Amino acid sequence: MERVRPAVIGAGLVGAKHVTLVRTSEACVLVGVCDTEPNRRAAVERPGVPFYQRAEELRRREAPDGAIIATPNNEHVPVTVACAGGRSSARLNVARSGPRRCSPRECRLSGQQR
Numbered sequence: 523m524e525r526v527r528p529a530v531i532g533a534g535l536v537g538a539k540h541v542t543l544v545r546t547s548e549a550c551v552l553v554g555v556c557d558t559e560p561n562r563r564a565a566v567e568r569p570g571v572p573f574y575q576r577a578e579e580l581r582r583r584e585a586p587d588g589a590i591i592a593t594p595n596n597e598h599v600p601v602t603v604a605c606a607g608g609r610s611s612a613r614l615n616v617a618r619s620g621p622r623r624c625s626p627r628e629c630r631l632s633g634q635q636r
Contacts, residue, residue, distance in 0.1 A: 532592035533557035533566045541566045553584040
C-alpha cells in the first residue's frame with residue numbers, strides 16, 4: 523500500500539497532536555511541519571521530518587500529498603490558500619482543524635464548497 527505524505531501546518535497544542543497521529547499511522551509518512559514560531563520546533567521535531575516557518579516553502583520543497591491546517595482559526599483561510607497554491611494547477615489537498623466559518627469570498631479563495 524502506498525502511504526499518504528501529509529504535512530502539518532501549525533505546531534501548537536492541536537498541531538502537535540496531529541503530528542503524533544500522523545507519525546503513528548501506518549498509512550502516512552509525515553513529510554514536514556510548519557509554524558511561524560521557531561520556539562515550537564522542539565515540541566514537534568522528529569528525526570527525518572523537516573521544520574519550516576513558511577507553508578509555501580514546505581509545499582515547494584517537500585511536495586506533500588496534503589496538509590493538515592492546525593493554525594489559529596483566524597489564520598485558516600490564508601494558510602489554506604497558500605497550501606492550495608492559490609489559483610495554480612498544482613493544488614494541494616487540505617484538511618482544516620477547527621471551525622469552518624469564513625466569508626463567501628474566503629470560501630471561494632480556499633476552494634471550499636458552500
